[in-house]
Amino acid sequence: MEAIRRGPLLRRLREMTVGADGSVVPAAGALVNFASNDYLGLASHDALREAAKRAIDQYGIGAGASRLVCGTMTPHLQLERRLAQFKGVEAALTFSSGYAAAHGVIGALATEGDVLIFDKLLHACFIDAARGSKAVVRVFPHNHLGKLESLLEWAQQEHPQGRVLIATESIFSMDGDRAPLRELVALKKRFGALLLVDEAHALGVAGSHGRGLAHECEVHREVDILMGTMSKALGVSGGYLAGRRSLIDLLINRARSFIFSTAQPPALAAAAHAALELLASDEGERLRLALWQNIRQMNAQLPPAPGGSSATRRAESAIFPWIVGDEASAVDVSARLAEAGFFAPAIRYPTVARGAARLRLTISARHRPEQIQALTKCLSGLAL
Numbered sequence: 001m002e003a004i005r006r007g008p009l010l011r012r013l014r015e016m017t018v019g020a021d022g023s024v025v026p027a028a029g030a031l032v033n034f035a036s037n038d039y040l041g042l043a044s045h046d047a048l049r050e051a052a053k054r055a056i057d058q059y060g061i062g063a064g065a066s067r068l069v070c071g072t073m074t075p076h077l078q079l080e081r082r083l084a085q086f087k088g089v090e091a092a093l094t095f096s097s098g099y100a101a102a103h104g105v106i107g108a109l110a111t112e113g114d115v116l117i118f119d120k121l122l123h124a125c126f127i128d129a130a131r132g133s134k135a136v137v138r139v140f141p142h143n144h145l146g147k148l149e150s151l152l153e154w155a156q157q158e159h160p161q162g163r164v165l166i167a168t169e170s171i172f173s174m175d176g177d178r179a180p181l182r183e184l185v186a187l188k189k190r191f192g193a194l195l196l197v198d199e200a201h202a203l204g205v206a207g208s209h210g211r212g213l214a215h216e217c218e219v220h221r222e223v224d225i226l227m228g229t230m231s232k233a234l235g236v237s238g239g240y241l242a243g244r245r246s247l248i249d250l251l252i253n254r255a256r257s258f259i260f261s262t263a264q265p266p267a268l269a270a271a272a273h274a275a276l277e278l279l280a281s282d283e284g285e286r287l288r289l290a291l292w293q294n295i296r297q298m299n300a301q302l303p304p305a306p307g308g309s310s311a312t313r314r315a316e317s318a319i320f321p322w323i324v325g326d327e328a329s330a331v332d333v334s335a336r337l338a339e340a341g342f343f344a345p346a347i348r349y350p351t352v353a354r355g356a357a358r359l360r361l362t363i364s365a366r367h368r369p370e371q372i373q374a375l376t377k378c379l380s381g382l383a384l
């Protein structure tokens with residue numbers, strides 16, 4: 001701890017309450033929130049509150065056991081059926097978190113002699129899951145199809161009997177850019193590999209009614225494993241995996257984070273179900289279009305970042321990396337934004353590479369145009 005305290009990477013917990021309008025309220029006073037993954041403002045939506053309250057009245061709080069023992073209740077099954085239908089695939093399975101879903105699928109599908117091929121920017125939950133697996137792990141530079149192709153050739157030669165699993169995010173969590181899903185599907189088919197796509201930041205954001213980027217690219221039935229979380233745009237908590245029935249049956253039998261962990265509380269499953277119904281409704285689509293209106297405004301007004309931008313300046317998602325560079329300056333910029341009334345914590349190593357510290361600015365459907373304008377003006381005015 002002494003060493004950590006001396007450096008610029010000390011992390012602290014902040015106690016927060018959330019205002020009715022989605023603002024965060026730290027002890028010092030309310031700040032406009034540019035850090036949340038609650039892209040549509042569903043975390044405080046009445047439809048979700050009501051669904052959760054009804055489920056608490058009917059089922060109580062805890063599930064009482066793992067799904068396979070006696071923790072599977074009606075809300076879990078209804079949610080899984082609705083998720084599969086919404087995603088346009090045969091079946092879905094829910095986990096207590098996205099982190100647990102990643103561990104479950106990697107453990108169930110990859111063992112000794114198999115090969116895992118990850119995009120360099122793939123979320124830490126997969127890196128951790130791969131560490132616990134006996135499979136060989138290879139990483140390709142971010143979105144680099146040529147390097148991926150060479151790795152697939154290598155895997156075919158060196159591990160001809162092994163299963164090869166490519167994993168990527170559809171919208172990347174810290175850079176906000178997109179994976180070339182159509183090209184990835186073509187490659188995985190050519191090499192007989194499996195493709196996993198983590199849609200954590202695309203669900204509710206990309207595709208009609210927020211079905212995700214795989215849907216937008218019309219490859220949702222060709223991606224072998226669609227992963228996501230209910231903790232971002234759905235505004236709840238819990239992870240999911242979706243795909244063919246045979247995949248889901250295998251996960252029920254082999255995914256250790258599913259088998260050996262207590263089921264998600266039924267009220268959260270009910271709230272996530274309500275969130276999906278909302279996405280599918282006219283109101284949901286209006287919220288999503290309002291989000292995109294705000295994303296376009298941010299894209300037009302955000303000044304260039306001092307450390308350059310790793311993502312292209314196209315409005316590809318609700319995530320805007322504003323790269324400052326060194327860790328101490330990023331913390332300083334964040335503090336100056338807080339003084340001006342905006343909440344955007346510095347994102348530092350190990351969440352992103354050393355020297356690529358940034359503000360990860362996120363947009364929500366609930367921002368008002370003048371709030372986005374004020375933030376971008378404040379950033380323009382910082383002498384860096």
Ligand SMILES: *Cc1c(COP(=O)(O)O)cnc(C)c1O
Binds near residue numbers: 098099100
């Ligand atoms: C947040 C996130 C996860 C983990 O999901 P939780 O439900 O928060 O555990 C997995 N993958 C990506 C890309 C994420 O951003």
